[in-house]
Amino acid sequence: MTELEQYIQNYFDVGEDKDLAAIASCFVPNEVRKGDYLLKEGRICNQLSFIHSGLIRIYAIKGDKEVTQWISTPGYFVTDLASFTFGTPARWNMQALTDCELYTIDRERYNKLGEAVPQWHQLEKLFIAKCFIILEERVNSHLFMTAEERYQQLVAKQPELFNQVPLQYLASMLGMTPETLSRLRKKAIS
Amino acid sequence: MTELEQYIQNYFDVGEDKDLAAIASCFVPNEVRKGDYLLKEGRICNQLSFIHSGLIRIYAIKGDKEVTQWISTPGYFVTDLASFTFGTPARWNMQALTDCELYTIDRERYNKLGEAVPQWHQLEKLFIAKCFIILEERVNSHLFMTAEERYQQLVAKQPELFNQVPLQYLASMLGMTPETLSRLRKKAIS
C-alpha cells in the first residue's frame, strides 16, 4: 500500500483494493511554500489534501485578531468541509506554516468518484461522520474540561506540535491567550 | 406535505416527492413521558427521532455532575449520531424534559433506505455534513465568543427555551454555572 493509500484508508476505510487504488489515482502530488495560502476566507474551497510533510494552520479573523482553529499535520487531511461539500464561501484561512508536500484532489474529481467507485457515497458518508465525531470531541473538551486540561490533553496527544508551531497559535486553538499558555507550560514543567 | 415530511425535508433535502414519501413511511409515531429515557450512556443508539412536540435533553455525566450538551425542540431531530452511525456505545443520555410526541425510525429500517431510495447515501451524506456544520458553529462559539456572548446568542436564536427549560440545563449547555447564567440574565434585563 502506498503512503497515500494509507492516508486515504485511515479516513475512508475502503473495502476493495482496486477501489482504493482508483481513489488514490485521483489525487495529485503538489507542494506549497511556507506562508502560501491554500484557502482564503470568503473563497470557495475547491480541494481536499492529505499532508505528506509540513504543517498547515487553519484560522479565521475575528475582529482585530486571528483565531486558530486547528493545525494540520502529516497524515491528516485539510479542507474546509462545509465549503468543499456545499460550495459555500469558506469561513477559514488555510496557510502553510512550513514548506509542505501534499496529495490533492479537486472538487470536480472528488464529485466524480461516485462513478468510479460504487460504494463511494457510503464511504464518504462515513468519512464525514468521522469528522463529526472529531468535532464532537472538541465541543466536549470545552464543555467538560478546563483550559489547563485541554492543554494537558494536547501535550499528551500531539507533543510534537509544541516544538514545531508558534505557541501563540496553539494557545488560540486551545481557546486561551499566549500568556496563559506560557504560564501553564511553566507550571507543568516545575 | 405532511408535517413529518417537512421535518425530513429540512434536513435531507429530498429531490423527489415519492422518495420523500418513501422515507417518511419508515418513521412511526410514538410517545414518551416526561422523565423517560430515549437513550442511556453506554447503550447503542438504535433510533433517530424527529420531535413533533416536547423537549428532550441530551447530557452526560462528568465526575459528580451532569453536563447538558443540547436541548432538542420540535422540528429538530434527536439521536447520538456517532452511536447510531457506527454502532458504538453512546456517550450521551437522552431524556424527555416533558411529554413528547415523536416520529421515529430504527437503525434497521434506516440502513435499508438505500434500497428504496437510490439517492439515499448521497442525501445521508449531506445530512451528516449539515450536522458537522452545526457542530462547527458550536466549536466556534467557544473559540470566538465569551460566555456572555454565547448567552446572548442563545437568547436571540431560541428565546423560548428560557421559559421552558430549567435554567441550570441551559447554563450547562452554554458552558457556565447556573449562578453565572443568573447574573448574566439580571445584567441583560437592567
Added chain:
DNA sequence: TGAAATTCTTGATATTTATCAATTCTGTGC
C-alpha cells in the same frame, strides 16, 4: 554575522467566572 522583527516570558493588575452558603421563589401534591 548582526540588526530588526517576531515571539515568548514574566510581573502587576483587572476582569471574568466559579464556588460556597444563604435566602427567596416557584411549582406540586396533599
Added chain:
DNA sequence: GCACAGAATTGATAAATATCAAGAATTTCA
C-alpha cells in the same frame, strides 16, 4: 392554603484567565 422540594437568585469570596507593559529569547534575513 400550606408544606415541601427543587430551582433560582444573591452575596461574599476564591480561582482562573485576560490584559497591559516590559524585557528576554529566538528567528529572520540582508
